[in-house]
Structures are given as C-alpha cells and as structure tokens.
Amino acid sequence: MASRSGAIATKVAPRSTAGSTSRPAVRPRTSPGALLTLSSVVLVALGLVMILSASSITAFADYGSSFTFFRRQLLWAIVAFAAYFACVRVDYHRWRGLSVVLYVLSAGLLVVALVPGVGLNVGGSARWIGVGPLSFQPSEIAKLALVLVVAGVLDRKDEKSLRELGHTALPVLPGLGLLAFLVMMQPDLGTAIVLCVIAFGLLFVAGAPLRHLVPLGVAGTGLAVVAALAEDYRRARILAFLNPWADPLNTGYQTIQSLIALGSGGIFGVGLGASRQKWSYIPNSHTDFIFAILGEELGLLGTFMVLGMFVFIAYLGIRIAKRAPDRFGMLVASGITIWIAFQALVNMGAVTAAMPITGVPLPLVSFGGTSLLVTLAALGILNNIAAQERKPRAAAKKRKDEER
C-alpha cells in the first residue's frame, strides 16, 4: 500500500501548478503521504475489526446476522478508499474552485435533511438523508466544505489585512455561521463545535492576531455553553459529565458504562471479541463509543495505539502543512489536521468522561459511512498536498527570498 501510494504521489507531483516546487531528486524512503496512507489503513482496519466485535450482538439481535454492520462499513471503506486515492490524484488546487460548490451542496443537503419525510429522523435528530438503501450525513460534508472555503478566503489575505477583523473574522463568520446553524437545527452540537474549531484554528494558523482570536474564542465558548444549557437533554449531559454517579441509571449511564469498559480492560484488555460491555451495556457501542469497547478488549495497549495513530496523523498533517507548496495548501492541510485531531479528541474525551458527551464519531474508526468517506477524502487531499511538498532546502530558500 505504502509504496503504491508513494508511486501515485510521485506521479501526481509533476502536475503541480505551484511554481516554486521542484521535483525532489531523491524521495525519502517513506514519504509523509505513504505514512498517511498507512496510518489511515491501520485505523480503518482496526475500526472494522472493532465494529464487527462491538456490533455483532446488536446486529444479530436486530438483523439476524452479526455481520450486518460490519458488511455495510466494509463496503463504505472500499468506496472511501477509492475516494481517498482519487483525491490523492486530484491536484488540491482544484478544490479551491470546487469549495464553493461543495459548500452550497452541503448547506443545501443540510436543509434537505431537516425536511421531514426526506431527511431521516433517527433518535430525535435529523442528521441523515436517505437515498434508496443508502443514507448519508450532510454534516460530514460540511466539515470538508468549511475547511476548503475558509482556506480559500484566508489564502487571499496578506499580513496587513490579517490584522483587521474585517478581513478575517467577518468574511469567515457568515460561512461558518450558516453551516453551524443548520447543524444545530438537527440538532448536533458536537459537529457544530467541530465546525467552529476548524474555523477558529484556521484563523489562528493563518496568522490572525491574538487580540482577535481570544475574544472570538471566548465568545464561541460562551455560545457553546449557552447552547448546551438551553436544551434540557444537553444540560443533563453536562451535569452527568460533572457527576455521572448522580444518576447512574439514566443520564450518567453511558459515561459510567464507558468507564467500566475502559477500566475493566486494564492494560492488556480482555481480549478481542471478549467485551462484556458490548452486550447492551453501552449504547452506540459501535459508533460513538467504539473507543470504549476497543479499550475494554485491547486494553491500554489498544487505546494508546489509537491515540498514537492520531498523534502521528496530526504530526504528518502539521508537517505537510508546514511544507505545503503554498498558503492555500498550508491552510487546507492545517484545517484537515485540526478537524481530525480535534474530533478524535472530543470523541475520546466523551468516552473517557474527560469531556461531556456531544455525539461525534471517532474519525476512521467509528461506524458511519459518510464520516469515513469524507474523512478519507480529506486525508486524500492532505496526501496530495504532501506529494507537492517543497524540498526542505527549497522551502528554506523560498522563505529567505520572501524575507528579502
């Protein structure tokens, strides 16, 4: 896999339109792109195994086959990796033009999802759109669209205009606001927060001054808190986060069961497939709480491995962003990295009761086709940026040139 994707990356590189990149004379033995592919494959494979394990009981009880969810996710994984490799081949600059289309599409689909009868209302939230036997989550597309749109906007700002609020927050906020609002209508606070953090992170990376960022951050946090407290079930989740034992059979239930799963896993885990907590103790054990089952079956070794993979992906993403051939590439790479790393953190935070439960999936691992597809597509874009990265020496030279 790694060598193959490397080869693709090599082939893609010459098509680059970035002027200053020169084709590297000797490629590193394992390029960041190849490592990214490898990490993705590892996480998706681990995810598939865990989905099979975690969902087998529910699937058997509800559908008569333990493989129901696994099979569905396997199909999605094939499609998603196809999308990944397609994105690896597509020059990331083309996304600048497509970003607006993607944005409009995702906003439109978010509206459609809210229309009763068209959107699928599952568990009280209108997150899905059903097309025949398939269903997908427009909010996942919205994350990618937001990264691309905001990166496109901020790419055009020079250092001087970045110091003015009118050139940073003002053009970004409406775009973010619309998506966040539509997502909140579903309602899906977790995704809304992820969207806000993506936008905020991009502003930070783009170089917006702290005097703008701090108030924005405070305001955003304030809004999130208000949103969390305004809705009864969310307030209950916050209270349950603060003290899950206050109501162990109701609001604190999921948190406590999740902690029990992680705790009884210990260092080495109870063994693959041997989870007890997946026997209807943990709801959503194959989606948002798959990390708990993973921790129970594979122990600290398993959780650390997943944690390590995300840190590694974040490292690769930041490295790719740093060496991106241009500012747009840097911003897109950063946006994708922030998105995946933050979402992973929020999910693990909920599972370990370090943060309130917000209902976001663990990227690449949790069950969910749209999430997998869009995340892998984004990683494909990241890989393409990696393929076009400057040689470190060239980068240094360019920086010097710019300084002059």
Add this chain to the structure above:
Amino acid sequence: MVALFVIVVLSFTGMATRLVMLQVIDAPAYAKLAANQREREVEFPARRGAVFDRDGEPLAISVDLYTVFADPSLVKDPVDAAARLAPVLHKKPAGLVKKLRGTWPGDRFEYLARYVEPDLARLIRSLRIPGVYMETAPKRYYPNAGLAAHVLGFVDLDGKGLTGIELQYEKILKGKPGKMILEQDPKGRALPQAEFEYERPETGRSLFLTIDKEIQYYSEQALASAVQQFGADAGTAIVMRPGTGEILALANVPTFDPNEPGQSEAQNHRNRGLTDMYEPGSAFKAVTVSAALQERAVKPKTTFVVPESMQVSVEVIHDSHSHATEQMTVAEIIKDSSNVGTVKIGMKLGGKKLDDYIRRFGFGQKTGLGFPGEVAGSMLDLEDWSGVTIGNLPIGQGIAVTPMQMAAAFSTIANKGVWVEPKLVYGTMGDRGSVERSSAPVTRRILSRRTAREVRKMLTAVVDDGTGVNAQVPGYNVAGKTGTAQKALPTGGYGNSYVASFAGFAPARHSQIMAIVVLDEPRPIWGGHTAAPTFQKIMEFSLRHLGISPSGNAVQAAREIEEARAQAGDVRD
C-alpha cells in the same frame, strides 16, 4: 505551526494521562463495578436428606416434582398447545389458552401447573411444545402420612424445616445449595464468553431415627383408640430403651398429616410428649421413694402409721379411698399408692434432699434431646417452698413435668440406677453412604443398683397386685406406677379434670423396654383404668416385636393374670 503541534501534543498527552488513570490506576475498581453489575448468582437447592426409622424405613423423603410454565412470547400456536396440554394436565383448554397467550403485553412467564408427577412431566416434554418449559421442584413427602408426624415435623413450601426433626436438623438435612455464577447483560442474557463458576449442590445428609416404625405405628393406634374409648382430649405414649435412651416410639393424639400441615389445627402439631407438661401425681411417688431409699431415710420394710388423711400446714392430705389408720411398710405404701404414706416418707427424707433428687432425675430441665419447643417443666426453688410443699411434692403435685422426663426417670430405675439422656437420632448418613453415629448419650448414676432393685420390686408389686394390675403382660414381669392427678387451672388451684398416666418397664428384672402413657382427661379418670391397659397393649406389642423372650409360661401366666385382676379390688391411686 509549532504552536499547533504543541497544542496537539499537550491535549493528546492529557488524554493519554486520562487513559492511564482509567485503565491502570483505577482499573481494579472499574473491573469490580463491572463484575458487580454483570455477575448473577443462580442457586440450585440441594436435595434434602431423607429421614429413616431405625431399620431404614423411609419416614420423610424428597421427591422431584415438576413445575410447568410457559413463555407466551415463544408459544407459536396457543390453541394447539392448549389442546395438547389439557388432557395431560387435566385442565380446561380455555384457561390454558389464556395463559399461553399471556395475560399482559410482554408477558414472558405463566405457571401452567405445579407439582407435576415425573411421568406426567416426561409426557409433557415429549410433546415438544415451543415456549412450554419445566423445572424440577423438590417436594417433601411423608410416605406414611401421619406416622410419627410430631417427631418428624414438616417443611414450608421451599422445603425448609418448620417444626420437629425437620427443623432441629435443618442444617444437616438441607445440604449445601449449589450455585452458578454467570455474567449477564442488562437484558438478563448470559454472556457466552464469560467466565463460569459452578458448584454442585451437595445433597443433605439423611437421618436415622431411633424410632421403630412398627412400634410407633402400634403405639399410635393403641393411643388413638384409648383416647377415643375413654373420651380423652389428648394423649401421649412413649416407648424407649432404658439402657440407651433410644426412643422407639413417640406418639401423640391429636395428630396430623405432615404432607398437608395446613389442613389441621396448629395445636395438633404439638409434640405433647415434649412440649406439654402435666402434674404427674402418684406416678411421681417412684421418684420420692427412690430418693428416700437411696438416702437410707427408709428401708422397704420400714413401717409408717398411715391414717386416711393428714394435716400438712394449711392443707389436709387425703388418700384416694377411705381406710382405717393402719401400719404400712414403704412397699405397701407404694403398692396401694397411699398419699399420706408417701408424704410421710418425703417428710422423713426432708425437703432439701427430695428437691435435690428430683433435680438429679432431670426434672425442671430439658432432657437434652434439643427438640424444638421442648419445655423444662416447672418446679419450685427450694427457698420458695411453703409449708404445704412437703405435703404435695412427694405425691407429684405442685410440680409440672413432661412425659419424656417421666420416661427418663422410670428408665433410670429400669436401668439399675443410671439416668440416660433420651435420644431420637441414631445417626446420619451422607450421600455416598458414609454413616456417622450420634454421640453417646450423657449418663449419670442416681441410684445404687441395690436401691434400683428395691424400687423395681415395689413397682413390680404395683403391677402384680396393686393399682397397676391392668398393665400386666402375660409371660413378662412388668414394673410400673399409675398416676392420676388433678389438672392445675390456668387461674391457679385445681379443677375437676384429671390427667391419667402409667409409666413402667419390662421385663422387670432385666428391663428392655420402658413405656409411658399419659391421657388428658379420660373417663374414668383413673390411670389404673385407662392409661394402664393402653400401656399394656403397647408394652406387649413392643416386647413381642423386639423378640424379647417371656420369663415364664405365657398361657399359665395369662390365667394367673385373670385371677389377679379379678381379685384386685381397687386400682385407684
């Protein structure tokens, strides 16, 4: 960029710390929580040990019956199922259909029948009706119905001993329930990959009683017919081995069927031989004279001037029938059961020594059987004696005893002066036949062999031509004493009702069997008329059943007895 990476590293380090906390430091606590919420202990009741008589005849056994129940959610065709079950269960299909359909939405459990016999259960199983299940339900069964009911007692619906031996030996009979620890999910499904602990139930040990089923049966019959014949309220008969204290029969009237204890009044369940006390009256004179002889206060030939009545403190003591003042030996006093004479013997002995001997004979304390509900009887402490007490106690008044205490006291005389703790349980037997005998009974010498012999001779005279002639068994020498005592009223004082009794043993010289019969309010009131003939029947059967050879020619003996009874004028005591 560096800042971003620092943030990422910091936050993921925080997450890693959290994971170490959860999965390493707090892991044992969470593992325990996990076990607590998943583990379920299922108990399997152990099979209860059986109760046998001394020859291994079953008196109480546990049989596996079946409970038939349905899970309506799994019954596919209730009408068809009901049609097939109805003839087997002897129930109407309509009612079964209702249960098989479930009586409420989500119903997953309905009893169809309880205590179904094993062969019926097999039939039901062969029907293979989906959703219909069976579970064993052990049930205590007393194959001889009311036989030894008061000794055995009975169990509750869960098979736990409530009274009698069933209660006293609950721990031994019960065994050790087996258990299975399994892990289950919130819906109660067992987790297949879970660790599984199983402990086999240990069948309870079986008991061998000292009871002889035949003698028990005969005693019950004889007692029941006596109670009926003499219109008594209740009665008790005890047969025991004087040398070992083994109780061969312990019969009570009224009785009950321990298979259906709910069908009878609670008062019928009392093992009166141990739980009820009465004033022994004249039969107690054997104790008084034993003490006086042992203490050398009197000799058998010592003579007393015995008037018809005598003033003792504020009371006048009367003999049971009028006679002129006469010179009587101690032996004659006992033979004719003279109250005045016995009180004089008691006075000669002295209250302190009398009290001492009464206690040594085991009165005023439990016998050591440990039987549930056994009472100690009741007697005055020496310092609480009034002036009248020495006029009452020697003749068995002002003291309340249990029939078992009297049996033990008479056994002492029969056993050449050694008191032996009565005993109901011979030993226990484990599941695989390992037998453990009961510990040897407590014994204590109260009378010298010589005193015992002297008393025995006097008691033999009582039966030969005294108040106890009706207790004679052809071919055997019988020793014994009659008793007829006014019943104390709950309000104090005495009423017009009597308890009649006869206690004795045979063969007199080398006693093998001791028996006592106590009748509550028979008509006539006299022990010599009512209790003695009943004693005679029970004693005769017991001697023959145990193959104890007669001491003389039975046919000739029988003729002599007829004559003796014809001559004996008065059997009142």
